[in-house]
Amino acid sequence: MADNDDYDHLQQLGGVSSAPANPEEAKLERVANPHPDTLYAVRFTCPEFTSLCPVTGQPDFAHLVIDYIPKKYLVESKSLKLYMTSFRNHGAFHEACTIDIAKKLEACLEPVWLRIAGFWYPRGGIPIDVFYHTGTPPEAVWIPEPGVQPYRGRG
Secondary structure (H helix, E strand, O other): OOOOOOHHHOOOOOOOOOOOOOOOOOOOOEEEOOOOOOOOOEEEEEEEEEEEOOOOOOEEEEEEEEEEEOOOEEEOHHHHHHHHHOOOOOEOOHHHHHHHHHHHHHHHHOOOEEEEEEEEOOEOOEOOEEEEEOOOOOOOOOOOOOOOOOOOOOO
16 A cells, blocks of 8 residues: 555556565555545456465456445555456455455545455356445445346356
């Protein structure tokens, strides 16, 4: 996380950055919200999120949708990309990955509101979807549905 709101303190943006080995090493960075007096929603989608099953070591795949209403800060997108990439060799259950991402973003950004929808592809024939939000969003903000259909298999 950046020590302050000055772009000069961003460590990952504009330079060569390698993927962190795991989520604990990943650093989310934030920048000042250019419109802190305006309520609006920000969405990130990660349609090819991967992590590892902590039991079998096999890859797990998900389509993540992250929505938040910023207050003072925005997440710097390159740091978010590197954070998401850090899960590729990380063993954790679907629920842990989804909620860990939400809590790290919540701690970094201190948003007005945050929601994450984790649409996980089947493991053992059963898809596991995980949803988290910080409460009720303000009525004045348009927040579209995540737009990801529940898993229906082939056909």
